[in-house]
Amino acid sequence: MRRGHAYPQDMQEPADTWSPVDALGEALHFLRMSGTLYCRSDFTAPWALALPPMKDCLMFHVVTAGRCWLEVEGAERRLLQPGDLALVPHGEGHVLRSEPGVPAAKLFELPRTRVSQRYELLRHGGGGAPTTLICGAVSFDHPAAHRLVGLLPKIITVEPSGSPRTEWIQSTLRFMAAEASELRPGGETVITRLADILVIEAIRSWIAHDAAARTGWLGALQDRQIGRAISLIHRDHARAWTVASLATEVAMSRSAFAARFTGLVGEPVMHYLARWRMHVALSMLREGDAGLAELATRLGYRSEAAFSRAFKRYIGIPPGAVRRNGEGAGHRAEAEPAA
Numbered sequence: 001m002r003r004g005h006a007y008p009q010d011m012q013e014p015a016d017t018w019s020p021v022d023a024l025g026e027a028l029h030f031l032r033m034s035g036t037l038y039c040r041s042d043f044t045a046p047w048a049l050a051l052p053p054m055k056d057c058l059m060f061h062v063v064t065a066g067r068c069w070l071e072v073e074g075a076e077r078r079l080l081q082p083g084d085l086a087l088v089p090h091g092e093g094h095v096l097r098s099e100p101g102v103p104a105a106k107l108f109e110l111p112r113t114r115v116s117q118r119y120e121l122l123r124h125g126g127g128g129a130p131t132t133l134i135c136g137a138v139s140f141d142h143p144a145a146h147r148l149v150g151l152l153p154k155i156i157t158v159e160p161s162g163s164p165r166t167e168w169i170q171s172t173l174r175f176m177a178a179e180a181s182e183l184r185p186g187g188e189t190v191i192t193r194l195a196d197i198l199v200i201e202a203i204r205s206w207i208a209h210d211a212a213a214r215t216g217w218l219g220a221l222q223d224r225q226i227g228r229a230i231s232l233i234h235r236d237h238a239r240a241w242t243v244a245s246l247a248t249e250v251a252m253s254r255s256a257f258a259a260r261f262t263g264l265v266g267e268p269v270m271h272y273l274a275r276w277r278m279h280v281a282l283s284m285l286r287e288g289d290a291g292l293a294e295l296a297t298r299l300g301y302r303s304e305a306a307f308s309r310a311f312k313r314y315i316g317i318p319p320g321a322v323r324r325n326g327e328g329a330g331h332r333a334e335a336e337p338a339a
Contacts, residue, residue: 023227044125066131143279
C-alpha cells in the first residue's frame with residue numbers, strides 16, 4: 001500500500017497481478033500502424049532531400065549504407081550512420097542531407113519508380129559517395145496511439161550499442177535492407193511488418209531512457225493506481241464510471257484518487273473519461289457504419305441526443321458531419337486531453 005494515501009480500513013489494495021507496466025503496454029499495443037508510403041532511397045553525394053509535412057503521420061528513416069544528416073526545425077541536427085533508426089513522430093517537414101548546407105530538392109518533385117501502391121524507389125544525387133535509406137510514413141487509428149505519439153519528442157534515434165536488444169534491432173534492420181534491395185514477392189508486406197516492430201521498439205527505448213516519459217500522461221500510466229484507473233477506462237469506456245467507483249477499483253479514497261489523477265494526468269478523471277469516449281466515437285464514425293443510436297449505447301450514453309451534444313462539445317462538429325463528409329481528422333488535436 002502506498003504511503004501518503006488514506007484508505008478505508010475495510011478496503012484492501014487489489015489482489016490481482018496487475019502491474020504498472022500493463023497500462024503502458026496496452027497503450028503500446030494500440031500502436032497499430034497503417035502504411036501511407038514506403039520508399040527505398042539511393043543517394044549519391046552531394047545530395048539533400050526535403051520531405052514535406054505529412055499530417056497525422058509518423059515518419060521514419062533507416063540508414064542501411066553511408067551516412068546523412070537529419071534536420072528538423074526546433075531540434076538538434078542528428079548524424080545518422082549505418083544501422084541507425086530515426087523517427088520524426090509528428091509528421092513535421094524535415095530535411096536529409098549528405099552534408100550541411102547542400103541545397104535540398106523537394107521529394108514530390110523528383111522522379112520516383114512506383115513498385116506498388118505504397119512502395120517506391122528513389123534515386124538522386126551528384127554521383128559521389130553513396131547512401132541508402134529505407135523511409136516510411138505511417139499513421140495510427142486508435143486514440144491511445146494518437147495520445148502517445150503526441151507526447152513524443154521531435155526526433156527519436158536508436159543507434160547500435162552492442163546490447164542484446166540493439167543487436168536484434170540491427171538484425172531486423174539488415175533483414176529489412178535485404179528485402180528492400182531484392183524486391184522479392186511479398187517484400188512490401190515484410191517491410192511494413194518489420195517497420196511496425198522497429199517503430200514500437202524505438203518508442204519503448206525512449207520511454208525507458210528519457211525522464212520526460214515519466215511525467216504527465218505517460219507517467220500516470222506507470223503509476224500503479226492511476227495507471228490501473230486509466231486502463232479500466234480504456235478497456236470499458238461504456239461502463240457508468242464515477243469518481244467513487246474508479247477509486248474503489250484502485251483501493252483509494254475518493255478525494256485522494258481525484259486529486260492524484262488530476263495531478264498526474266492534468267485533468268479531472270471524469271473529464272478524461274468523456275474525452276476518451278469521444279476519441280473512440282471519432283474512430284468508430286470514421287471507420288464503421290454503425291448508427292448514432294447504436295454508438296451512443298456502445299459508449300455508455302442513454303440517448304443519441306446526449307451523445308451528439310457531448311461529441312460536438314469535445315470534437316467541435318456534430319457526429320453526423322463526420323459520417324456524411326468524412327470530417328474529423330482536423331479536429332483530432334482539439335480532442336486531445338491536456339498533457
